[in-house]
Amino acid sequence: MSAWWSYRPEDLLMFSSRVYERLFVLHNQALWPAQPLALALGAGLCLVLLRPTAGRLRLVALLLAAAWGFVAWAFLWQRYAPINWGIRYVVPLFALQAGLLLVLGGRRGGLALPSGSGASRGLGLGLAGYAVFLHPLTAVALGRGLAGAEVFALAPDPLAIATLGLAAMVRPARHGWALLVVPALWCLFSAATLSLLDGPAAWPPLLAVAIAVAARLMAPG
Amino acid sequence: MASEPHALTRRQLLGGLLALAAGAALPPCSAVAEPGDILTRRVPATGEALPLVGLGSWITFNVGDDPLLLASCTAVMAAFFAGGGRMIDSSPMYGSSQATIGHGLAELDAAERVYAADKVWTSRPAEGPAQIEASRRDWGLPRFDLLQVHNLLAWEENLATLQAMRAAGEVRHVGITTSHGRRHAALERILREADLDFVQLTYNIVDREAERRLLPLARERGIGVIANRPFQQKRLIRRLEGKPLPDWAAELGAATWAQFILKFIVSHPAVSCAIPATTRVDHVRENLAAAREPLPDAALRRRMADYVHRL
């Protein structure tokens, strides 16, 4: 019985749900009053996705790049890695995503949004809107209270879901796909963790990946 | 190969002498009463008496630097020491658990009280000493009582490191661990060949594979046995909860399923101690209380296992 398949998924989980919840409570306490600012930035992101211009889109890409860098440092490295050594290997991926957003989105003409209201546009906007305005409330729905809310640009899940929203609809398609990989991998990892911790919380990141991939496939090249 | 088959004879002899010097009329594997009624069993290699119930730290003590949760782990440790407990087991694999233990030991001024059991966990044996040193700093102790090769990982080289440390007086005991019944054939070979003070493996009232070969072999070789996952990380307790304890559990002094299981484990004459992990003060007390008289004899142990099997 020495093989890897003798491990159950829960054997790989090295912390309890109580500790996971407290990560967000302490993170929010340490960063307050950054939350309203983050919400305002998130609202700005949604507005830009509604009424994009080349300049605004560049700004959004830069903002997202900064957020990926910040979350990698302030949340993953400082808080999450001490209780989950696997996170060490995730931090470079977050840095890669920040780099991709800078390189693909930060330069003139790097990213574009198709005009009109296609299905992919609607789904992408829906993901971004959910990430900014609704995802923090899942903490309340799960009985953790707002103190443990996961806020866009401060916590990884809503950041990844919002980025999936952007990646689902931008042109050219190859840039969209490139921007989708890391957030999708994170959401799958997060969904796996949450399913072991408290079941229902796993659905939002999992569905976000499915929706983003579907939207990307529907998006015009 | 890191084994020293001949060195064992000398160590066993030394252990026997120490046991005699300690006035132990009982054989190394018999349970003896200590102040506070916590039963202890002697470490075969040195004759040192250790309480039959210790404390694990996988998941339960991995709380980061959260002051609230650190305080609650310290409370668990305080209750553990107050109840007569000594062995705490950890590993560099357990996230921040080692630092949590170090925090608790400092708060409770319990460096003298604890029997510190940690592990080396690396597939790059050259990194072993640095890892052990980092662990030692986390615990805040001058040295460990026991260092074990975690999950047989690069065991020959890592065990050689630990044996060299023991020879230099940098650790008192060395051992090797596995769990979930994994790699028992390899472990059997290691128990036969290597110079070990302890082996840690999964043993409880339903995971009894170790009874066939490993426990008798450990006893024969004078190697102490630490039983991990006594409650299958609580799955076993959840399975039994709601089912009735037998009437005769009261005669055993087992008021709960946790105590019933622990009494079964620690009454095996080869077992040095079980190391349940917990986040709760009431549970640590309940677990320690299982290490009191009476303990079941062989016939009663069979009856206990049959009863659980039928459930």
Ligand SMILES: NC(=O)c1ccc[n+]([C@@H]2O[C@H](COP(=O)([O-])OP(=O)(O)OC[C@H]3O[C@@H](n4cnc5c(N)ncnc54)[C@H](OP(=O)(O)O)[C@@H]3O)[C@@H](O)[C@H]2O)c1
């Ligand atoms: N390969 C290895 O070296 C290896 C592998 C596995 C384990 N280990 C060691 O062995 C230790 C024990 O194994 P484990 O932690 O996996 O599992 P365990 O001790 O079998 O189970 C721990 C769980 O049991 C619950 N519990 C403890 N006392 C209880 C009681 N009186 N009543 C009800 N529930 C109780 C705890 O929950 P509460 O917090 O609610 O009490 C905890 O969730 C580990 O912590 C670790 O130190 C080593």
